Amino acid sequence: MILHIDIEKQLGEFSLKMKSGISGERIGIFGTSGSGKSSLVHLIAGLMHPDSGELYLDDTCLYSGRKSINLSPEQRRIALVFQQSMLFSHLGVRANLLYGYKRCKPENRKITPEALTKILNLEHLLQRGAGNLSGGEKQRVALGRAVLANPRLLIMDEPLSALDDSLRYQIIPYLRSVSEEFRIPYLFISHSITEMQLMTDRVLVVKEGRISGVSTPDELARANMSVSPNGYMNLLRLKDPVMQEGLFHYPWGNGNLIVSYGRQEGESLFELSSRDIILFKKNPEAISARNLIECRVAEIFDSGGRKGVVLESGNQKLVAEIVRTAAEELEISTGATVFAAVKASSFRRLG
């Protein structure tokens, strides 16, 4: 998918001037509240009209002030998933799912209700009323409804922010299936860098009504490391742990990661803040932290007033965050060997 944006819109005193071109199948739109993310979504979906400019999705002109083109939302075939599920309360789950499918031209129906309900695990919900679902189920049905409309592009506008942490990371694999299973490109809107890391390959950064840049999720996380309340979040997919003395020993890099709260079956996703990693120049004799990992410094980067240190063990990487004076005292440089200490309880299992 190639999205070309060059639009202007005055919303009261807030001026929106967006100009960018981006290609990819899993694109993120990142920005703080009030930055203009949702307005951009409305403009792309045709729910709001720009004052001027042009908007292209692949070769299709969605809007052109110069050519007097303005496709209606139904002509654009851009489906939306909202923060709240926005299921139609007067319809059951099945009717909600089929709402867009019935309105989709037969030649565009590539995803069938049967395939969708199986992949999104919705079969047991089909007979229920829309009001009789849990938060996670509602969001899955909303996702299914949008996918079944067989859109050219799916926009997910902060679909996880209304869910609590435990549900949020259960839903992510289903959201990812939009691209992986159904081959529909998507725009994922969020103010969470972790969600950007999990859901996108490229990110449009929106700030004060402008697109301030395009980056990868990792670049975004690095750039925001010093200002983000949790620093850089390392996301680790770990599996096949061995239980020893009540702790989970997961194979990782050249050794193991020892984690307090893990899960024996299947793969688990953990996050570890860059601020929870302590670096030593030499191997300390004894420390209380259960993880002491010998690593190679693969890269050092600046983020605000801090230094990010990319640590490498085997083919795995972690980012640690230290202040400049600590970097000077450790005499840290690329290629050097350091010891990283992490408490077993610092790992937070997301899903």
Place this chain on the structure above:
Amino acid sequence: MNLTPSDIAAIALSIKIALTATAISLPLGFAVAGLIVFGKFRGKVLLEVLVNLPLTLPPVVIGYFLLLLLGRNGWAGTALKSVGIEIIFTWKAAVIASATVGFPLLVRSIRLGMESIDRQLLHASRSLGAPWLDTMATIVLPLSFRGMIAGSSLMFARSLGEFGATIIVAGNIPGLTQTIPLAIYDYASSPTGTSMALSLCLVSVILSVAILFLHEVVGKKLENGRAS
């Protein structure tokens, strides 16, 4: 309760007029409420003023305007007469009078119902491929049911009690255009009509309570239906 055949005819006519006025006003009321809530056009304020005007005007004034419009020399009356339709001093005139007086109540209730619909539901519908009219029919209409039921109840009740406009355009002809309020007016003017007037008043109370009950029951059913 002591009811004469002409009282029973007045009750039946009142119900017929109220039902017809409500039924013909409902689609128009839905469309006008939709225009006011979702429409973006010049003259929207003027439309709102016109819709609400019957609320502030005395019913007799409304009746007089209708008489001018639908009477023999009125442009609508002349046009209708040319195709053989006589309105003035028939039950149809009473329907028009009731519909005009009750219309703002109907529109207000539907409008309240529509305003409570989350706009994102409409956005969801549009982005799922539904054109605007489709969205109105499949999302706005069912989600406005509660407002429509409330508006219909109000309008039906208002039509049952309509007096001023009706007597001007439909007259007070027993068996033809005499409704419950007009019959009560006749009895109240007669020294021996007290018990008859009271009987019709009781019928009015029963009808009003029945409408309110029906409104509550249908409203509850709609709520329960959505919850399940």
